[in-house]
Amino acid sequence: MSHNVLYAQSGGVTAVINASACGVIETVRRHPEHFGQVFAARDGILGILREELFDLSPEYPGQIAALRHTPGGAFGSCRADLGELQTHPEQYQRLLDVFAAHDIGTFIYNGGGGSMLTAAKVARFARLNHLDLRVIGIPKTIDNDLPQTDTSPGFGSAAKYIATSVREVSLDLAAMSGTSTKVFIMEVMGRHAGWLAAAAGLAFNQEDSPLLLMFPERPFAQQNFIGALQERIARHGWCIVVVAEGLLCADLSFCAQAQQSATFGHEQLGGMAPQLAELTRKLGYKTHWAVSDYFQRSARHIASKVDVEQAYACGVSAVSLAMSGRTDLMVTIARTSDEPYLWALGSVPLDEVADVELPVPAAFIRFDGFGITPAARRYLLPLIQGEDIPPFRDGLPVFADLKLQMAEKRLPDWDLL
Amino acid sequence: MSHNVLYAQSGGVTAVINASACGVIETVRRHPEHFGQVFAARDGILGILREELFDLSPEYPGQIAALRHTPGGAFGSCRADLGELQTHPEQYQRLLDVFAAHDIGTFIYNGGGGSMLTAAKVARFARLNHLDLRVIGIPKTIDNDLPQTDTSPGFGSAAKYIATSVREVSLDLAAMSGTSTKVFIMEVMGRHAGWLAAAAGLAFNQEDSPLLLMFPERPFAQQNFIGALQERIARHGWCIVVVAEGLLCADLSFCAQAQQSATFGHEQLGGMAPQLAELTRKLGYKTHWAVSDYFQRSARHIASKVDVEQAYACGVSAVSLAMSGRTDLMVTIARTSDEPYLWALGSVPLDEVADVELPVPAAFIRFDGFGITPAARRYLLPLIQGEDIPPFRDGLPVFADLKLQMAEKRLPDWDLL
Numbered sequence: 001m002s003h004n005v006l007y008a009q010s011g012g013v014t015a016v017i018n019a020s021a022c023g024v025i026e027t028v029r030r031h032p033e034h035f036g037q038v039f040a041a042r043d044g045i046l047g048i049l050r051e052e053l054f055d056l057s058p059e060y061p062g063q064i065a066a067l068r069h070t071p072g073g074a075f076g077s078c079r080a081d082l083g084e085l086q087t088h089p090e091q092y093q094r095l096l097d098v099f100a101a102h103d104i105g106t107f108i109y110n111g112g113g114g115s116m117l118t119a120a121k122v123a124r125f126a127r128l129n130h131l132d133l134r135v136i137g138i139p140k141t142i143d144n145d146l147p148q149t150d151t152s153p154g155f156g157s158a159a160k161y162i163a164t165s166v167r168e169v170s171l172d173l174a175a176m177s178g179t180s181t182k183v184f185i186m187e188v189m190g191r192h193a194g195w196l197a198a199a200a201g202l203a204f205n206q207e208d209s210p211l212l213l214m215f216p217e218r219p220f221a222q223q224n225f226i227g228a229l230q231e232r233i234a235r236h237g238w239c240i241v242v243v244a245e246g247l248l249c250a251d252l253s254f255c256a257q258a259q260q261s262a263t264f265g266h267e268q269l270g271g272m273a274p275q276l277a278e279l280t281r282k283l284g285y286k287t288h289w290a291v292s293d294y295f296q297r298s299a300r301h302i303a304s305k306v307d308v309e310q311a312y313a314c315g316v317s318a319v320s321l322a323m324s325g326r327t328d329l330m331v332t333i334a335r336t337s338d339e340p341y342l343w344a345l346g347s348v349p350l351d352e353v354a355d356v357e358l359p360v361p362a363a364f365i366r367f368d369g370f371g372i373t374p375a376a377r378r379y380l381l382p383l384i385q386g387e388d389i390p391p392f393r394d395g396l397p398v399f400a401d402l403k404l405q406m407a408e409k410r411l412p413d414w415d416l417l
Numbered sequence: 418m419s420h421n422v423l424y425a426q427s428g429g430v431t432a433v434i435n436a437s438a439c440g441v442i443e444t445v446r447r448h449p450e451h452f453g454q455v456f457a458a459r460d461g462i463l464g465i466l467r468e469e470l471f472d473l474s475p476e477y478p479g480q481i482a483a484l485r486h487t488p489g490g491a492f493g494s495c496r497a498d499l500g501e502l503q504t505h506p507e508q509y510q511r512l513l514d515v516f517a518a519h520d521i522g523t524f525i526y527n528g529g530g531g532s533m534l535t536a537a538k539v540a541r542f543a544r545l546n547h548l549d550l551r552v553i554g555i556p557k558t559i560d561n562d563l564p565q566t567d568t569s570p571g572f573g574s575a576a577k578y579i580a581t582s583v584r585e586v587s588l589d590l591a592a593m594s595g596t597s598t599k600v601f602i603m604e605v606m607g608r609h610a611g612w613l614a615a616a617a618g619l620a621f622n623q624e625d626s627p628l629l630l631m632f633p634e635r636p637f638a639q640q641n642f643i644g645a646l647q648e649r650i651a652r653h654g655w656c657i658v659v660v661a662e663g664l665l666c667a668d669l670s671f672c673a674q675a676q677q678s679a680t681f682g683h684e685q686l687g688g689m690a691p692q693l694a695e696l697t698r699k700l701g702y703k704t705h706w707a708v709s710d711y712f713q714r715s716a717r718h719i720a721s722k723v724d725v726e727q728a729y730a731c732g733v734s735a736v737s738l739a740m741s742g743r744t745d746l747m748v749t750i751a752r753t754s755d756e757p758y759l760w761a762l763g764s765v766p767l768d769e770v771a772d773v774e775l776p777v778p779a780a781f782i783r784f785d786g787f788g789i790t791p792a793a794r795r796y797l798l799p800l801i802q803g804e805d806i807p808p809f810r811d812g813l814p815v816f817a818d819l820k821l822q823m824a825e826k827r828l829p830d831w832d833l834l
Contacts, residue, residue, distance in 0.1 A: 013592045043596055046595070070588065071585050072587075072589045072592045073588075073589075074592070075592075076591075077592045077593055077595075077596075078595065078597070079596060080596060160812060163812070163813055164813055167813055167814065167816075168432075168488050168489070169711045170489075171487065171488050171489025171816065172490075172711045172714065173489075173711070174493075175489045175490030175494045176496075178494075178495065179460055179495040180495070184710075203813070271691065273708075274688065274691065288710050290707075290709060290710035291706065293705050293707035294601060294705055294707065295709075298586045298588065298589040299582070300585055302718055302719070304812065381811065384812035385811070385812045387806070387809055389804070394802070395721065395798065395802045396581055396584055396619065396620070396801070397581060399588065
């Protein structure tokens with residue numbers, strides 16, 4: 001029964017994915033009767049295929065504990081997924097070999113919808129081949145677009161960063177607007193779903209605020225936008241625009257399309273803010289703009305306490321599920337009450353979450369398309385509750401410092417693809 | 418002796434300019450034997466000319482105290498300065514009228530170099546006309562370009578935000594770089610001086626780090642940049658570039674020139690990050706970029722405790738100087754020791770700081786032009802020490818909520834210019 005555990009991180013990292021790693025590693029270490037040692041793959045599934053596994057045995061408990069407050073992905077992440085079994089059987093054979101060589105009995109994959117698809121493929125392959133392998137997914141995405149779970153770890157902290165930043169910047173803009181800047185545009189992530197733009201709505205408590213949110217769920221309509229902007233400025237003297245990077249034009253193409261990524265076929269977006277700023281300047285408003293990019297998913301110093309707790313708990317739960325012999329599941333968070341926010345952990349078959357993207361529901365977007373509804377506020381507010389300030393030394397946050405010692409390879413090198 | 422005090426904010430606001438306001442107002446209130454009431458002009462010098470003065474008497478002490486942790490400029494700011502006495506005597510006559518109408522005996526102006534010039538003009542006019550008026554300046558600028566003072570309130574907090582953000586994002590980039598993004602570009606403020614770019618150097622403790630800083634003090638040399646970038650990526654696998662908005666091209670024009678501001682003749686910069694990203698993508702590196710813009714000067718949640726203390730102390734000192742009958746001075750901060758950081762308050766004639774911009778000294782920029790020296794580190798590190806987290810409610814920071822009741826006008830309306 002004391003097989004080893006392999007943990008890996010996948011997709012864009014977050015402020016709290018390492019808190020899930022912390023939950024996994026600490027829980028495995030608390031159960032030597034059940035598990036051998038725990039490995040972490042370098043760069044997600046790619047590291048498994050390459051047999052690049054970090055041996056976590058020599059890591060100090062204090063440094064593993066520090067993962068809880070460390071942003072980024074401590075073991076490296078990747079944007080690659082497994083091919084289909086039919087077309088890429090050699091990838092699956094290689095996984096089998098690596099798992100066997102390192103006596104892996106539990107594989108825990110921490111990522112978003114695409115990563116859950118990869119986990120589901122591994123689980124299916126294991127089932128077909130009667131392997132003694134438990135495959136468990138841990139949700140992770142700042143985009144909050146995973147179905148079947150109340151939220152995904154990573155989102156709450158990004159949401160808190162955005163709402164805090166917008167609240168702070170609103171005071172700056174208010175001070176300058178009398179004689180200078182009238183419009184401030186902030187571009188946030190969200191390729192297909194506007195959850196992060198929605199989070200900006202929390203910056204103001206009242207509905208009647210000088211804030212326009214622009215969702216990928218609502219294609220850009222220039223005249224509506226101009227009208228709404230002018231109305232806000234006439235009433236308040238200034239306006240903040242928070243626009244999702246994935247805003248669609250009327251023809252449903254991305255408004256901002258920076259370049260094709262050569263590697264994985266994703267378009268790399270970015271540039272909505274300067275593009276909108278050109279428009280608002282033409283309207284005669286002095287405009288400032290900001291693009292948060294990676295900051296919104298790395299800002300561990302302003303993480304949501306609820307988010308950190310959920311991330312850690314999901315890690316613990318993944319290990320518990322494996323200990324109970326369960327497999328082919330993703331850990332989920334179920335909300336049982338809005339206020340106070342009560343939640344419990346659950347699980348769902350990987351297939352039900354694999355590669356599904358959940359948009360912001362229509363009931364959460366205000367009728368004019370530029371704000372959130374009270375229902376959205378009830379949903380979002382619990383997710384940003386509480387602060388979880390990391391330790392600071394010499395004025396700066398201090399993060400985990402791991403040895404990251406590579407486990408000895410036992411297989412011949414493997415050429416990818 | 419119990420004349421009133423008029424306080425005003427000028428120029429781009431910061432995370433701590435309201436802490437100076439707090440110091441001014443609380444100190445005036447503690448000395449009813451010396452002062453009447455305290456007014457704050459709306460939108461800086463413009464509010465004085467327009468006789469738009471907030472009567473602060475009805476503000477609750479708790480809300481005045483809350484100014485200490487409130488970013489932005491609570492009374493509004495402006496980018497306008499007074500004209501010359503020779504060409505715009507009517508502006509000075511109007512100031513005289515407003516000061517007389519509201520029995521102003523002390524005028525405290527809180528701003529940067531341009532604002533100190535305006536304060537100096539007022540002081541000179543008062544002297545020439547034998548007015549019973551004390552004029553005191555309080556330094557404020559995130560650009561840290563005021564001479565004669567160890568630093569200016571506002572800079573330390575922006576520096577801490579930038580260094581913290583870069584340290585956090587470095588973990589994100591490190592995780593992604595194995596298979597995806599190799600370059601992250603952050604654009605920071607700094608039109609003529611690279612102090613904020615320099616602050617990013619604090620994100621890494623060691624000299625040998627994957628970080629390139631680009632200073633306005635060092636015109637852009639494309640081949641040097643490409644060489645340094647390639648070298649960092651070859652050695653570390655990734656690189657963070659922090660570029661000042663005011664980077665100059667070889668011909669000493671701004672590399673990024675967004676538009677001419679119709680109002681005050683400043684060019685509005687912005688766009689260095691996407692411009693550099695175009696270059697690094699051409700070199701074959703997947704690149705992410707961010708522009709912090711107002712966030713770096715509003716992020717009160719990650720303010721430097723030292724900065725907040727200095728901002729408040731400068732406010733107190735301005736009032737003390739006025740109480741001693743001093744005038745025509747700006748409060749300064751003098752450093753007496755690097756480690757531990759010891760500082761004391763001083764003062765300097767307004768003329769010596771008016772409209773002077775202090776660049777980063779050559780001794781602070783590494784010989785290759787892309788980093789900071791140990792001397793810079795010794796200077797910068799004390800300024801970001803300590804955290805001063807504002808109170809949070811419902812997941813978000815809570816800021817001062819003032820009544821901002823306008824004092825009754827006693828003069829006829831005045832048409833500007």
